[in-house]
Amino acid sequence: MTDDPKMAWAITAEGSQFPGPLPCGLRCIPRGVDELATEHLVLNMGPQHPSTHGVLHILVELDGEEVIAAEASLGYLHRGIEKLAESRRYHQVPTLLDRADYVSGLHTETAWALAVEQLAGIEVPGKASWLRALLMELNRYASHLVWLGTFGMDAGAMAPFLYIMRDREMLLDVIEAITGSRMMFNYVRPGGVVADLPAGVDAKIRAWLEVADTYLSENDALLGGNEIFRMRMKGTGVIDRATALAFGMTGGCLRATGVDYDLRRDVPYCAYPELDFEVPLGVRGDNMDRYDVRVGEMRQCIRLIRQLVDGMPEGEFSGKRSRVLKVPAGESYAAVESPRGELGIHLISDGGLTPYRMRLRSPAYFNLAVVDEALAGGLIADAIVTLGSLDIVLGEIDR
């Protein structure tokens, strides 16, 4: 025995006094040999592996093909966004937040705008709320398309990815015409949005709506309609309701376990109280349920976008937006339902020109935390699919 605290884990592993599956990788050495004298293998998945959706590093301990334990190691994409926000004025922060969740930047921007407006008591014109909701839904659809394509790729389906990217291109054209950029929008600010809908974009959205249903059904038929895909997904990567709630999972991953929780309906913001939509739910919380919930959400997205385009009110797109916004001292928390779940901004102001502290509640971080539980016991091929089904964005996780 040694008194060195660093060796404590190793001793537990040798003596196997630790109850349950041991953590591997960073905290522990692999457990050596089992009855068949096959050595467990610790495999570094990532941080440059294409199936980890970014620079995620997962240490998996394998017994043959079976995953014994898994541990996610984060921080490769850390840029200090929360700290940088402390040196930016309130209207400059959205440029950073676009880079947090780079697949659906408008949700982060809107969460920020809502948090600042809540603290500063800024009234937002009705049209700005509708424009925000419209852009968020367009962005949600584009984000879900990325997930759908890459999820198919994880399972080995290459063709749907290309068709899905074609569909996403149509949406990005619309978003670019409205915001001026395809990814780093910088469109939603405290007080409203930067600009009104440009002329002609209405027709563009309607042209997309005409084909959206057809294309989505086709893509769904290619993946969800394929028997091999369904057999592969059913019963793998099961995350039960208690685990999902214990890990603080939100969004599609939580709804796939049957928990009926959607911020758009339960804690309404922007134009959502006036809109009519359903919240798709799963039952078992396996990969197939997560797939079905997200595809169901995409159908609801199309429905919402149609309502938002038809009912877009007249009026101002922005209230008074100040370049030197002074927010009174205090705290606020605002959350939106991003494609990945509850995306919250906790803002603390000391009354100065810049935030005192900005904290991003990143939904993908909580959804990813469950991999330690969800991957263990499955096969390595299922681990990749399960990871894909969680829809993680590393920019948001590492911030």
Place this chain on the structure above:
Amino acid sequence: MWGSGILKGFAITMRNMFRGPITVMYPEQKLTLPERARWAVAPRYDAEGRPKCTACLICVNECPDHVLNLEVSKSEDGAKHIDRYVYEVGACMMCGLCVEACPFDAIEMSHEYELATRDHGDLVRVLLRDVDAASTRRAKGGDDA
């Protein structure tokens, strides 16, 4: 029937094969950018071809990444003269905050998107060099006030 989904998948793939290409042959063909597309910052000029910049420095203070820099000198009568208006395009994130903030409409987000260079030095541009600020000309002549 087991397998009908796979056959339907083949049918969909065939249908997509006949839908025609969606890409263009860049760089021979180029897509038109939407009006609001934001790319490299460029100065704006008045009808007589003189820059509209008044050297007020609002854009310089506005930029979150500090990629704009105005070197301004003042003559004896207090008139502003722009020695250099430097723009680090390599560090610019094209957020458009400078253009939004400019009260004189003197800069714009241009549609110049082919920004790759062979020389690292080309990524630092001098937008304006050795020119009187618009406010100074206004004070002197008053023709473009």
